[in-house]
Amino acid sequence: MSNAILRLDDVHTDIAQYHILHGISLDVPEGGVHVLLGRNGAGKTTTLRTIMGLWRAKKGAIVFRHHDITAMHTSDIARLGIAFVPENMGIFGGLTVEENMKLATSDGSFDKARLARIYELFPALEKFWDKQAYALSGGQKQMLAIARAMAEPRALILIDEPTKGLAPSIIRNMVDAFREIARETTILLVEQNFFFARSLGSGVAVIEDGRIIHRGQMADLAADEALQNRLLSLSAEAHT
Amino acid sequence: MTNLSSAVERLGGVYLLPLLLSTLAFALIGSPSTWMTLTIAGLAMGMMIFLMASGLSLIFGLMDVLNFGHPAFVSFGAFIAASVLAALASWVSGDSAVMNIVALMAAIAAATAFGAVAGWFFERVIVKPVYKDHLRQILITMGALIVAEQLLLVIWGGVPIQVARPAILTGSVIVGDVSIEVYRIFAFLLGLVVFVAMYAVLNRTRVGLLVRAGVENREMVEALGFRIDRLFIGVFMAGSALAAMGGAMWAGYQSLITASLGSELMILVFIVVIIGGLGSIQGSLLGAILVGLMANYIAFLFPKMALASNMLLMMAILLWRPFGLKPAVK
Numbered sequence: 001m002s003n004a005i006l007r008l009d010d011v012h013t014d015i016a017q018y019h020i021l022h023g024i025s026l027d028v029p030e031g032g033v034h035v036l037l038g039r040n041g042a043g044k045t046t047t048l049r050t051i052m053g054l055w056r057a058k059k060g061a062i063v064f065r066h067h068d069i070t071a072m073h074t075s076d077i078a079r080l081g082i083a084f085v086p087e088n089m090g091i092f093g094g095l096t097v098e099e100n101m102k103l104a105t106s107d108g109s110f111d112k113a114r115l116a117r118i119y120e121l122f123p124a125l126e127k128f129w130d131k132q133a134y135a136l137s138g139g140q141k142q143m144l145a146i147a148r149a150m151a152e153p154r155a156l157i158l159i160d161e162p163t164k165g166l167a168p169s170i171i172r173n174m175v176d177a178f179r180e181i182a183r184e185t186t187i188l189l190v191e192q193n194f195f196f197a198r199s200l201g202s203g204v205a206v207i208e209d210g211r212i213i214h215r216g217q218m219a220d221l222a223a224d225e226a227l228q229n230r231l232l233s234l235s236a237e238a239h240t
Numbered sequence: 241m242t243n244l245s246s247a248v249e250r251l252g253g254v255y256l257l258p259l260l261l262s263t264l265a266f267a268l269i270g271s272p273s274t275w276m277t278l279t280i281a282g283l284a285m286g287m288m289i290f291l292m293a294s295g296l297s298l299i300f301g302l303m304d305v306l307n308f309g310h311p312a313f314v315s316f317g318a319f320i321a322a323s324v325l326a327a328l329a330s331w332v333s334g335d336s337a338v339m340n341i342v343a344l345m346a347a348i349a350a351a352t353a354f355g356a357v358a359g360w361f362f363e364r365v366i367v368k369p370v371y372k373d374h375l376r377q378i379l380i381t382m383g384a385l386i387v388a389e390q391l392l393l394v395i396w397g398g399v400p401i402q403v404a405r406p407a408i409l410t411g412s413v414i415v416g417d418v419s420i421e422v423y424r425i426f427a428f429l430l431g432l433v434v435f436v437a438m439y440a441v442l443n444r445t446r447v448g449l450l451v452r453a454g455v456e457n458r459e460m461v462e463a464l465g466f467r468i469d470r471l472f473i474g475v476f477m478a479g480s481a482l483a484a485m486g487g488a489m490w491a492g493y494q495s496l497i498t499a500s501l502g503s504e505l506m507i508l509v510f511i512v513v514i515i516g517g518l519g520s521i522q523g524s525l526l527g528a529i530l531v532g533l534m535a536n537y538i539a540f541l542f543p544k545m546a547l548a549s550n551m552l553l554m555m556a557i558l559l560w561r562p563f564g565l566k567p568a569v570k
Binding site for chain 1: 452456457460461464465466467
């Protein structure tokens with residue numbers, strides 16, 4: 001794929017003595033939401049963490065906009081324009097919402113229009129702006145984690161299972177927010193919630209035992225329940 | 241019960257503990273002048289321990305490093321300050337208040353600067369190779385403490401050293417029936433100034449924000465684009481410098497110092513870090529003041545309990561709040 005913003009080529013990652021990724025090859029095209037689906041333990045989180053340099057690829061190459069980031073320091077990868085929203089949200093509970101947001105900016109100041117857009121998407125953040133983040137609910141913490149990734153323009157946002165443990169009403173808000181974010185940024189989304197992924201994703205890849213077993217368009221996968229069952233061992237009904 | 245606890249929180253929460261302790265001590269001591277003398281001695285002692293403990297708390301909180309070598313900086317700070325004061329003996333004992341202060345500042349500055357430089361060396365050479373390995377950290381930093389104590393013996397010898405106290409800090413101020421040592425007032429004020437400065441840096445600057453965030457989640461700070469390893473060096477140097485400053489102050493307080501000074505204070509410093517809560521400057525201050533007050537009150541009221549008093553305080557606080565009074569991580 002020529003317009004790939006991110007390319008993983010035969011990436012292998014070990015965690016301690018365990019070989020988790022067995023040669024992941026993946027192209028993420030620029031623009032839109034691209035979903036990495038897979039069951040628990042398939043290697044989704046490891047893939048995102050390897051891209052961010054939080055775990056090192058033992059073999060293979062990761063290229064972001066013509067920069068080989070395979071061996072780069074995590075902070076340098078972030079400065080190239082990749083934001084990361086981890087599964088545990090990575091919120092600094094002892095800091096205020098404002099301070100959490102400030103850390104996501106390069107000089108501690110906010111673009112007013114961008115901040116207004118964040119408030120519009122996540123009104124709770126404005127309400128609790130000067131409150132310590134540990135006091136936020138799970139959904140509000142997830143909003144803060146995503147808002148932090150939006151604090152400045154990013155080329156790519158890696159988001160790890162944002163719907164985990166959230167109420168359906170909050171998940172619906174998330175869908176709207178992600179659509180809005182995807183208008184200016186590419187999102188690589190790791191998910192298990194197929195309904196959420198289907199409502200957002202343009203491209204999809206399925207990972208199993210540290211290998212990509214399917215690549216294609218989300219619309220095609222959504223339309224083929226047999227394929228879903230075969231690839232994910234889950235059906236649409238299982239998530240209703 | 242909930243109403244009571246929220247009312248207590250509104251009034252200051254755990255920050256009321258020193259007040260509670262001193263009120264209880266007042267009732268037991270009976271004599272207001274004795275109580276006042278002990279309270280001021282406790283506050284001064286607490287502030288000096290705060291200087292030593294606050295850096296260790298940040299180092300532990302941010303870097304997850306168990307630095308049992310921290311007391312070496314306290315000892316070196318004390319000996320360097322003592323040497324500078326000895327070298328400037330004529331200024332120290334002279335009648336000129338200005339020269340007294342210059343000599344004192346030179347001693348504290350020399351100790352603090354040495355702590356910063358030695359801290360840089362210690363982090364690069366001894367601690368860096370054992371990041372993420374607590375067992376090796378304990379072994380290598382304990383080893384470094386032993387080596388440091390032997391170095392002190394080599395440089396300054398095994399005979400206890402007399403520390404000259406600048407003339408301006410000798411004597412007492414008499415307020416009514418209460419006699420307050422000038423040195424204790426100075427120790428308290430210096431500790432307070434350092435606390436305010438640290439609080440301002442941590443809460444009003446971007447570097448401080450990064451340190452507070454790093455204490456909670458180092459990985460996420462890096463994922464936001466910041467090199468936390470560079471912060472590590474800065475925090476380690478600052479923590480070591482503060483320990484040396486605390487050592488310099490303690491030297492003047494004790495008047496007679498030995499190479500084991502740091503090791504002897506290690507227990508108190510670790511108690512303060514544990515009961516205050518890791519990575520928290522406010523927690524360190526609170527813990528240090530409690531330890532200082534407790535040590536002085538108990539030494540007067542129940543001398544035989546003096547050694548155990550702070551251990552008992554730590555046990556009681558950990559049973560109540562297992563993560564300390566004001567841990568940085570929520």
